[in-house]
Amino acid sequence: SQKGWYGINTVIPKTEFHKMIPKLRKIAQGLVVHEPRQILELEEIKRDEEN
Known part of the structure; x- marks a missing residue:
């Protein structure tokens, strides 16, 4: 990555994304x-791994 550059990862509702464009x-x-x-919920994955 280059100095001064940042990455942001997020999950938001599609309607909110459209407002932010x-x-x-x-x-x-x-x-x-x-x-x-x-x-996939993490708890669901954990339960599947335990069974």
Whole structure:
């Protein structure tokens, strides 16, 4: 990574993301957007591993 550059990873509702786009365009170099197809809860994964 380059000095002075930062990465931010977050999960927010799609409606909130759409509201933020104008501000992000002013301050961001670029955006990478992933729409998850499935979200696994960590407790569920742990239970599956224990069984």
